[in-house]
Amino acid sequence: MILRAIGYQKDSEIVAFRQNCWNLKCRNPGIDVDYLIAALKLTGLEAEVIPIDYPAPKAVEMIANGSADLTVHAIIQNVERLEKVDFTVPINYLVYGYMIMEIDEFQIKDFILSSLHPEMLLLLLMGLLIKRHTLANSFFMISWFWFCFFFTLHFESAMTSAFTLSSRRGYDFINLDGLLDAVEKKGWHILVHEEIGWNPMAFCKHFYNQCNRLENALKKAVHVPRSWNPDNHLTSKSVLFVGLHEHLVPTDVIILNREKRLLFIKDSSLQPSHLSFALNKNLSKDILEKLNRGLETIQGSYANFAARYANPFTPYVRSVHSSGEFYALGLLYLWPLFRLCLIFIGLSIGALLIEVIQKRIHYKKFKL
Helix, strand or coil, rough: CCEEECCCCCEECEEEECEEECCCCCCCCCHHHHHHHHHHHHHHCCEHHHHECCCCCHHHHHHHHCCCCCCCCCCCHHHHHHCEECCCCCEEEEEEEEEEEEEECCCCHHHHHCCCCCCHHHHHHHHHHHCCCHHHHHHHHHHHHHHHHHHHHHHHHHHHHHHCCCCCECCCCHHHHHHHHHHCCCCEEEEEECCCCHHHHCCCHHHHEEEHHHHHHHHHEEEECCCHHHHHHHCCEEEEEEEEEEHHCCCCEEEECCCCCCEEEEECCCCEEEECECCCCCCCCCHHEEEEHHHHCCCCCCCHHHHHCCCCCCCCCCCCCCHHHHHHHHHHHHHHHHHHHHHHHHHHHHHHHHHHHHHHHHHHHCCC
C-alpha cells in the first residue's frame, strides 16, 4: 500500500518542494520530509505526495474524509484535530511568543512619564494658591512638593528597575501580561496570522482578568495573510503572535533579522504544542504503530536533520546591570526633575530676598 501524503508546498525549511520537483525523491525536500522519508525506510512503508499546496487545516479535512492518508510534514496536534485524525509521536515542538522590532527607547522614560499624574499638578497649584503665605513661601511649598515627588520616584524606580525596566534598547515585555499592558497603556497593537492553526485565546489564564483583556485586545487586532512578510511590514509598537519550531530558538529572545532589527520573544509561560504527522483514522493500526516505531528509532536526531538546512537563530544579548548601575540609571533620567526642584528653591530664595529688601525699604520710608 502506498500512502498518499499532502501538505504545504513550501514552509520555510520544514517543507521545501519546488514546482518542478514535488515528490519524496527531490533533493533537499525539507526537514520534516527528510525525517518522514527516514522513518518510512526504517518501517518498509511507501508514500507519494499529492502535488497540491494544502494549508494545515485543509490537509486535516482531506485526511479526515479519506482523500489522503497522512501529512508530509508535522502539524500542530490539538483536541479539535484529534477528533478527526490520528497523530504519530511528536517529532518537534512549537514554542510561542511575540515578534517585534527592537526598541531604542529607555523603558524608564515611560515609567517616569506615567508617574506624572494630575494629582501632582494639583499639589503644585495649591502651593501658589495659599494666600496666607508670601510668594517666597509659595515657591518653597512647590519646591517641597516637587522634591517629595522626585525623592519617591527615584527610589521607586531604583527598586523596580531590576524587575520591569531596562536601561538598554531591546524589548518592552516578555509575557502575555506585559503585552497586554503595552497594548492598553503604551499604544501597541496586535497582529495575528491567518491560518496559523492555533488560537491566542487558548493561552490566557482566567485569573487577574487576563482572558477578558486579551479578548478585548484581539478585537482590535489586525489579521494578516500567511504570505505577509514581517521583514518589510512590521512596524514599531506592533507585535505579531507567532510560533517557531523549538530547534530554532536556543534562548528566550533571539534575533530573527539583524538588518531589520526583528526579535522573537519566547513566552516561557505558554505551553509548547506537539508537532506530529497526521494520519487517517481508517488506516490500519499496524501502519500507525510501524510509523511510530520508525520515528522513535530516530527520535532525538531532529536537530541533525535540521542542521542540513538552517542553523538556530542568534541569541539576543542584553547586559544585566548591577544595583549600582540601576542607581546611576535612576539619577541619569531623574536629574531633570531634580534640577527643576533646585530652580524652584532658587526662585523661592530669590523671592525671599526681594521681599526682605522691599520690607527694609518700606521700613526705612515708614521710619522717616
